[in-house]
Every structure is written in C-alpha cells, then in structure tokens.
Amino acid sequence: MVEPKYVAPTGTSDILYPEVERRNCIVDKARRLLDLYCYQEMIVPTFEHTELFVRGIGEATDIVSKEMYTFGDQRGSSFALRPEATSGIVRAFIEHSLYTKSMPQKYFCIGPMFRKEKPQAGRYREFYQIDVELLGAAQPSVDAEVIALLMHIFQDLGLKNLTLKLNSMGCRICRAPYREELVGYLRKVEKGLCRNCRERIKKNPLRVFDCKVEGCRHLLREAPELISVLCAQCQEHFEEVKKYLGVMGLDYELDPKVVRGLDYYTRSVFEVVSPSLGAQNVIGAGGRYDYLVEDCGGPPIAGLGFAIGIDRTSLAMKRSGLKGYEDKSLALFIITTSHHLRFETIKRLDILRHQGFSAEMDHLSRSMKAQMRLADKLRAKIVIFIGEDEIRKGVLGVRDMATSSQEEVPFEDLLDYLYQKLGRKEKWGARG
Ligand code: ATP
Ligand code: MG
Numbered sequence: 001m002v003e004p005k006y007v008a009p010t011g012t013s014d015i016l017y018p019e020v021e022r023r024n025c026i027v028d029k030a031r032r033l034l035d036l037y038c039y040q041e042m043i044v045p046t047f048e049h050t051e052l053f054v055r056g057i058g059e060a061t062d063i064v065s066k067e068m069y070t071f072g073d074q075r076g077s078s079f080a081l082r083p084e085a086t087s088g089i090v091r092a093f094i095e096h097s098l099y100t101k102s103m104p105q106k107y108f109c110i111g112p113m114f115r116k117e118k119p120q121a122g123r124y125r126e127f128y129q130i131d132v133e134l135l136g137a138a139q140p141s142v143d144a145e146v147i148a149l150l151m152h153i154f155q156d157l158g159l160k161n162l163t164l165k166l167n168s169m170g171c172r173i174c175r176a177p178y179r180e181e182l183v184g185y186l187r188k189v190e191k192g193l194c195r196n197c198r199e200r201i202k203k204n205p206l207r208v209f210d211c212k213v214e215g216c217r218h219l220l221r222e223a224p225e226l227i228s229v230l231c232a233q234c235q236e237h238f239e240e241v242k243k244y245l246g247v248m249g250l251d252y253e254l255d256p257k258v259v260r261g262l263d264y265y266t267r268s269v270f271e272v273v274s275p276s277l278g279a280q281n282v283i284g285a286g287g288r289y290d291y292l293v294e295d296c297g298g299p300p301i302a303g304l305g306f307a308i309g310i311d312r313t314s315l316a317m318k319r320s321g322l323k324g325y326e327d328k329s330l331a332l333f334i335i336t337t338s339h340h341l342r343f344e345t346i347k348r349l350d351i352l353r354h355q356g357f358s359a360e361m362d363h364l365s366r367s368m369k370a371q372m373r374l375a376d377k378l379r380a381k382i383v384i385f386i387g388e389d390e391i392r393k394g395v396l397g398v399r400d401m402a403t404s405s406q407e408e409v410p411f412e413d414l415l416d417y418l419y420q421k422l423g424r425k426e427k428w429g430a431r432g
Contacts, residue, residue, distance in 0.1 A: 011117070011125025018325065022314050023128070025324035027110055029156050030130050030308065037149050039106040039132065044088035046112065050078040056087035056296055058263025060204035067115040081114035085131035086264075086289070086305055087296070093135055094298035103136025103301075122280030122312045132286075133305035135293065140237050143268040143288060143304060144244030150272060150284050150306050151250060157313065158322045162283075163273040165255040166245075167227060168238040169206075169265050169287065174231040179205055181224045189219045209259040212279075225256040234267055241268050264289040268304065274312070276319035283316055284308040331422055332359040333375035337387035339365050345386050348396075355415060357422075375401070381422060384414075 008014055015023060034041075050070050057064050069081040082088055089107055092098070098105060109131045117123050130153075134146055147164065154162055170178065186193070186201045186208060193201075194213045201208070208220060230238065245252055252270075260269050269287030277283070286306025293301040317324055332352055336345040345361050352359045360378060362371045375383045385397030396414055399406040400421065409417045 009125070011119035013124065013126075018323070019314065021325035022317060022323065023310055026157060026308075026310055026313055026317075027130065030110075030153050033149065033153055033156060034108050034132065037106070037145075039108045042089055042092060042107040042109050043111075044085060044092055044109055045082070046114075047079045047081050048088055048091065050080040052087050052091055052296065053080050053083065056090065056264060056292060057084065058204070060200070060207065061263055062207075062210075063115060067117055069114050069116055083113055083115045084307065085109045085111070085113065085129060086133060086292070086307075089131070089133050089305075090135075090293055090296050090298070090303070094293065094296060099136070099293070099299055099301055104142065105135045106133070107135070108132045120280070122277055122309075122315060124311060128310035130308040130310060131305065132307070133303060135303040136301050138290060138302035140240035140268075141244050143237075143241045144248065144250075146286070146304055146306065147241075147245060147252075147268075147270055148248050148250060150270075150286070150308070153308065154272060154284065154313070157317060157324065159274065159283075159313070159316055159320060161275050163275075164250065164252040165258050165271045165273060166242075166252040167255055167258040167269050168230055168234055168267050169259060169269050170226050170230050170234045171266050171290070174229060174234055175206075175226070178224070178226045178229050181229070182206065182208075182226075185223050192216075192219050204263070206259050209257045220257070227254070227256045237267055260285065260287055264292040264295065266290045270306070274316040276316050277312060280312060282309070283312045327379070329379035329381060330360055330375075331357040331380070332382050332384060332418070333371075333378060333380035334359065334361045334384045334386060335368065335371045335375065336361070337368055337385065341386055341388070341391065344391065348384070348386065352418075355418075357418065382418065 050068070053068060054064055059065065063083045068083055070078055072078050089109060093105070111128065112126050113129050114126055116125060119125060132146070132149065134142060151162070151164060169175070182205050183201060186197075186205055190198060190201065193208070193216050194211065197208045197211050197213070197216050206226075208216065208223075211217065211220075242252070258269055258271050265287040267288040267290065271282045271285040273281050274283045275281075284306055286304065288302070288304035290302040293299065293303060334345050334349055336342055349359050349361050360380070362374060366374065372383070381401055383399045383401060385399070387397070390396055390408070393408070395408040395410050397406060398409045398414075398417065
C-alpha cells in the first residue's frame, strides 16, 4: 500500500460502496414520495452571490457570520458556496417570476451544502440535503402536510422511534415585545453565558436557544418562552397545525427551545430527532418563512419547507441495522474457455446487455476456475460457457447457479431461454 499523496479535505468525504447505495436508496425513496405529494425538482447553483445568503439567512446567524465559504472573482463580486438551498430556490422563484403562476408551488432540491463547521460525527463541511419547499400558502393545513411528508420519508426508510419536535416562532408582531423580554432576562444572567451568547444578546437574542454549551443551556431553562406570548393569530395558527397533525395521527413533542439556526423562520418550526445518533441527532428540520420571499426582493408570499440531512439519516439507518439497499446480484456471467474466443464473448456480452441483462465477463485471462470464482463472487444467477466445442455445435453451455444444472442451448434460443429462466422484465438490472 502506498502512502496517499493527496487526501480529501477535512470535513469532506468520499462516499464508497455500500454507503453510497444506502444514500441512493434514501434519495430514491424520497423522490418517489415527493412525486406522490406533487413536488417538482429544481436544480439551483451550488454557489450564489454572498449577499443572497446574508439577506436571506441573516447576518447574525452562525451560518453567515462564521460558516460560509466565500470567494471572489476578477470583477470583485463575492460568491458563497451554498450553506442551504432555501435561499437559492426563493431567488429562482423570484427571478423566473414563478409567483405569477398558480399557488401553491412545491419544489425540491437534492445536493451538497457547504459550511465551515468544526468537523465531528454527523457534522461535516460538505454534506448532503434533500431540501423541500412549498411556496404560496399560509394555511396551517400546509404546515401539517409538509411535516407529514417529512415523517413519511423517514417512515418509508424504516426509521423508528423518531421524535418530532414542534414549536412556533410567532411573527413580527409577537416577536418584538418578546425579544425585549428575553434580552431583559439574558442581561440578568449575562455573566454565566458563553462569549457567543453574550454577543447574541446584542445581535440576535433568540439564537441563544441554539447554543450547545451546557452552562448556557442550563441558564436558559428559566428563560421566558415565545410560545407563551404568541399573538392571537399565531396562537390560532399553531393550534390548527396541531389539530391537523392530530387527525393524521402524527405524534409530536412541544419544545419551546426549538428556534432553528436561520433567521427567516416564522410560526411553525420543527426538528426530527433520531435516538440512534449522539450529539448531532437532528436528521431533518424546517419551518415556515412567511417574510423570506419579500426579504429577498419578491412579493409578499408565504412559504415553508424542510431539509433532510442525508449523511445523518444514513448514519441513523446504519445504527438501526437498516441497509436500505438489496445486495447486488448479476443476471449473467460469461466464461470463455479459451483466450482467443474473447471476441465472440464480448460480442455475446454486448448483445445480452442491450437486451437489458446485467452481464459481466473476465478481461484478465483468468483460468476457468478463477472465472467461476468471480461469477460466484458477483452472485451471478446464470453462467454461460463459450468454448471451442460450443462454437462448433452452435450452442452455449448454460448453468443455473442456484440448481447447478447445466445444459446446452442453441445460439438462437438463448434469449427465450433466459427470459424463461429469469423472467421477462423491462430491465434485468444488477439488483435482479
Ligand atoms: P444543527 O443544529 O445540527 O447544526 P442546523 O440547524 O444547522 O443543524 P439545518 O440548517 O436546519 O441544520 O439543516 C437541516 C439538516 O441538515 C440538519 O437537521 C442536519 O441533519 C443536516 N445538517 C446541517 N448541518 C450539517 C453538517 N454540517 N453536516 C451534516 N449534516 C448537517
Ligand atoms: Mg448547524
């Protein structure tokens, strides 16, 4: 083994088999459900003008103040690798005047996000999200429907014992007096707070609830809660959301400390916690953002959404013993008994692949025995032998690996024979 000259940057990773299979399964299943719930895919850039994130996410958030990867170009413009996808989708929604079309509109985006965080288990600098957004509906039934979709995706993946945490962040009307009240409380306990939280008192007091420092968490237990001072409309909205969740049989835990790390949230906010992860145990989270479209320069259009952390979801599945994918097997392996028959072999292989069978052959001039071992390793269902004898007779040796029975099949009957053995499918892929 050689000492690698280059290694992946800290906080990034190469996603290899079988991890990549589990992730593909997460994405495939989510896509299927997103289709069922009438969402449309939107692919937005992995970098945007820095200003969009500053405006959208908020200057005083950790993401913007500490975690963004920003870079410039020759003209002096500043760009940032996207730390989340909502801002990009909202920008596209405005840029393409999608708000002129009928509402609500439902979009999703899947891909990597980038945050300059301290790497640890479940926290990376490049990570992957399934981001889901619904624009143009302020009704509480929509909050419940979006939360139901989030839970449906996790349920479909087989994840159990998840906790859905729910809170309301109110609106501008109820937040302003609350903010004053909170600042008053924080000033009283200021000495016991970490440096970050002391800064937050000035810039963005609500963010203190996001702090992971135990001392701060302890002091915040006694802090006033926004949930108990919501304005009448926000209170009513929240009650309705809970009722809709109730009729769908969705359990939730009210948690007034859930405030989310982004500035744009209003009213419903939620997190899904997995019991199988350690400190980084939130596998999906989101909320309503009724001012964001307007803040980004669009018309006043309500919205809400969530993002599933694919990395943590995969880890939670792994810890729960959920593979998520089926072991691969191969429909056919073609063995050739003589090296000079490899032209014939590759021709047959090509025909069979075009017929939709997953098929493989040996290119390294292995012995018959070694080729057989390879076929076994690849879990081939059928092995086809091509030798001098077979060519002369116009047949192929065909062995059913499950029964070890072998017979000769004429060239022209091979496809029918295989369809009969393996079943006729549109595609006889590797997961047969
Ligand atoms: P946390 O409180 O765990 O830092 P967050 O509030 O920053 O999460 P969001 O911005 O809401 O997270 O992103 C939604 C989801 O994306 C999270 O619940 C998590 O599963 C995942 N996620 C966020 N940041 C990271 C990261 N640095 N590495 C891996 N996954 C992440
Ligand atoms: Mg974070």
